[in-house]
Structure formats: structure tokens, C-alpha cells
Amino acid sequence: MSSRLDLFIDRMVSQRACLDFAISETAAMSGPVFELGLGNGRTYHHMRRYVENRDIFVFERAVASHPDSTPPEDRVILGDVRETLPQSLERFGPVASLVHADLGGHNRQKNDIFARFVSPLIEPLMAPGGLMVSSDRMYFDTLTEVALPEGAVEERCFIYRR
Amino acid sequence: MSSRLDLFIDRMVSQRACLDFAISETAAMSGPVFELGLGNGRTYHHMRRYVENRDIFVFERAVASHPDSTPPEDRVILGDVRETLPQSLERFGPVASLVHADLGGHNRQKNDIFARFVSPLIEPLMAPGGLMVSSDRMYFDTLTEVALPEGAVEERCFIYRR
Numbered sequence: 001m002s003s004r005l006d007l008f009i010d011r012m013v014s015q016r017a018c019l020d021f022a023i024s025e026t027a028a029m030s031g032p033v034f035e036l037g038l039g040n041g042r043t044y045h046h047m048r049r050y051v052e053n054r055d056i057f058v059f060e061r062a063v064a065s066h067p068d069s070t071p072p073e074d075r076v077i078l079g080d081v082r083e084t085l086p087q088s089l090e091r092f093g094p095v096a097s098l099v100h101a102d103l104g105g106h107n108r109q110k111n112d113i114f115a116r117f118v119s120p121l122i123e124p125l126m127a128p129g130g131l132m133v134s135s136d137r138m139y140f141d142t143l144t145e146v147a148l149p150e151g152a153v154e155e156r157c158f159i160y161r162r
Numbered sequence: 163m164s165s166r167l168d169l170f171i172d173r174m175v176s177q178r179a180c181l182d183f184a185i186s187e188t189a190a191m192s193g194p195v196f197e198l199g200l201g202n203g204r205t206y207h208h209m210r211r212y213v214e215n216r217d218i219f220v221f222e223r224a225v226a227s228h229p230d231s232t233p234p235e236d237r238v239i240l241g242d243v244r245e246t247l248p249q250s251l252e253r254f255g256p257v258a259s260l261v262h263a264d265l266g267g268h269n270r271q272k273n274d275i276f277a278r279f280v281s282p283l284i285e286p287l288m289a290p291g292g293l294m295v296s297s298d299r300m301y302f303d304t305l306t307e308v309a310l311p312e313g314a315v316e317e318r319c320f321i322y323r324r
């Protein structure tokens with residue numbers, strides 16, 4: 001059995017491997033990047049560092065990130081994603097080149113219920129060819145699961161392509 | 163330049179590599195293990211998982227760890243380490259087989275000042291042959307720095323041997 005430190009490292013390393021893969025796969029696209037869940041801001045900081053020539057919008061209920069990982073106000077879409085995702089479809093249309101979701105907490109069952117609920121809200125936002133990276137298994141009709149890149153651990157993250 | 167996610171992964175991976183090395187190097191010793199700074203409890207959980215036949219005592223100002231990583235009450239030495247380390251010398255003597263310190267916050271300069279202050283409080287607790295793993299550079303007279311194991315990143319952690 002692994003320790004919580006082992007699992008945590010697996011999760012972080014997988015997240016980074018998936019993000020790096022997805023950023024590079026979508027590098028030629030110009031649509032915005034959506035970060036669902038800011039938290040401490042580490043993955044947002046990573047995207048800001050490595051995503052070039054694309055806007056990054058952050059969906060978050062309550063901003064509480066590290067000072068150097070706090071997005072400018074006009075890049076934050078404040079509120080519950082169950083409301084702000086449908087609103088964003090009206091605002092943006094189906095243009096997202098990359099969506100990263102790390103919305104879960106410690107309760108696996110709750111995370112799964114939530115993933116089922118938000119999957120159809122995320123799906124129409126994706127541009128054709130766009131990628132979706134998630135810490136939870138998602139439930140999409142038109143997106144297909146993509147094999148994980150080297151370094152990512154199965155079940156720790158998931159990638160889908162529109 | 164690295165992202166905060168990159169730095170964080172380096173730190174976690176280094177911490178684990180150093181702990182695994184130190185646990186195995188001191189496996190034949192019977193003196194207790196001291197964890198200085200419980201935090202979320204991830205490294206404590208790791209030690210509890212991999213350290214065999216040794217007591218683990220946790221030094222912490224205010225316990226706020228994950229439920230499954232909270233030590234039993236009689237293994238917590240509650241209070242500021244600047245007071246509890248000298249008290250523990252009286253209680254235990256120079257018997258620690260392994261001491262892990264992760265007491266720092268985000269301010270490097272403050273961490274360094276604190277490391278200078280607690281180094282002479284940790285030093286007399288160590289058993290001969292015991293190892294000390296730290297996230298910050300320490301200032302010991304009688305302990306010598308040990309080369310990092312494979313997988314650990316220089317400057318992200320430090321190992322010392324009595």
C-alpha cells in the first residue's frame with residue numbers, strides 16, 4: 001500500500017504530464033484555455049508559464065490562491081461552475097482549445113457525481129480538436145478518451161479529445 | 163524558469179527520496195523517529211507506513227492534519243519546538259535514530275534564521291549514526307552532510323549524519 005505522500009506525488013506528476021502533453025498538442029490552436037478550479041494556483045501558474053499566445057480564464061467559486069498565482073480580475077469567472085459554464089457557452093461559444101478541471105475533494109463518490117453533472121456543461125465549450133484534462137473520469141458523448149502520456153499514472157488523470 | 167508546480171513536485175519527490183534513504187539507512191537502529199512539523203501529515207503518513215519497529219513522535223504547535231494522518235495523542239509533543247526540543251532532550255536523551263524537519267514556510271530568509279536557531283537544539287537529540295533530513299540547510303557542529311540519494315534535487319533537501 002502506498003502512503004499519502006506517494007499518492008500525492010503520483011497525482012501531481014500525472015497532472016503535470018497530462019497538462020504538458022495537452023498544452024503541446026493544442027499549441028497551434030488559438031482558442032482560450034479554461035482552468036476549472038484555481039485552488040492554491042499551482043496548475044494555473046504552470047499553464048501561465050507554458051501556454052503561449054492563448055488567453056487563460058479561471059473558473060473559481062472563491063479566489064484564495066498564492067499571491068504570485070492569482071489571475072487578473074478580468075480573467076476570473078467567479079461563481080459556481082454549474083452556473084458559470086452555461087453562461088460561458090453564451091459568451092464564448094465552442095472555442096476552448098484546452099480545458100483543465102481539478103474540482104474534486106477527498107470524497108471519491110461525490111467527485112464522481114459532480115463529474116457526471118458538469119461533463120455535459122463542459123462538452124459544448126470545446127473547440128474541435130480541443131483537449132480536456134481532468135483529475136476525475138468524465139462522462140462525454142462526443143469526446144473520446146486519449147491514452148495518457150509517459151509519466152502519468154492510470155486513474156490519476158484523464159484526457160479527452162473533441 | 164520553473165512553474166510553482168515544477169518546484170513543488172521537486173520538493174515532494176526530494177523529500178520522499180531523502181526519507182526513504184534515511185529510513186533504510188537507519189533501519190537497524192531502535193531509537194525513536196522525530197517528525198518536526200506535522201502540517202497536513204503526508205510525510206508523517208509516509209514514515210508511519212515505512213518505518214518498522216520504531217516509535218514516531220511528532221512535534222507540532224497546532225495539530226491540523228488530515229484525519230487519517232493524525233498521530234495518537236501520546237505520540238504528539240505539542241508546543242513550539244524551541245521549547246519542546248530542549249524538554250525532549252531531558253525526557254529521551256541522545257537516542258533519535260532519525261529526525262525529519264519540515265518546519266518552514268514561504269519566506270526563505272525566515273526559514274534560514276529558524277534553521278540556525280533550532281540546529282543546536284536538534285543536534286544533542288541524535289543517536290550516534292542517526293540521520294537528520296531537513297527541507298532547509300542546517301547548522302550543525304558534530305553532524306556531517308551526506309550526499310543526496312538518487313531522485314533528490316540539490317538544495318530542495320539536506321541530509322546529515324551524527
Ligand SMILES: C[S@@+](CC[C@H](N)C(=O)[O-])C[C@H]1O[C@@H](n2cnc3c(N)ncnc32)[C@H](O)[C@@H]1O
Nearest residue numbers: 199200201202203204205222223242243264265
Ligand atoms: C510545511 S508544514 C509540514 C508539512 C508536512 N511535512 C507534510 O508533509 O504534510 C510545517 C508545519 O510545522 C509547524 N511548525 C512551524 N514552526 C513550528 C514551531 N516553531 N514549533 C512547532 N511547530 C512548528 C507548522 O504548524 C506546520 O504544521
Ligand code: NI
Nearest residue numbers: 105106107228
Ligand atoms: Ni483525504
Ligand code: NI
Nearest residue numbers: 066067268269
Ligand atoms: Ni509562497
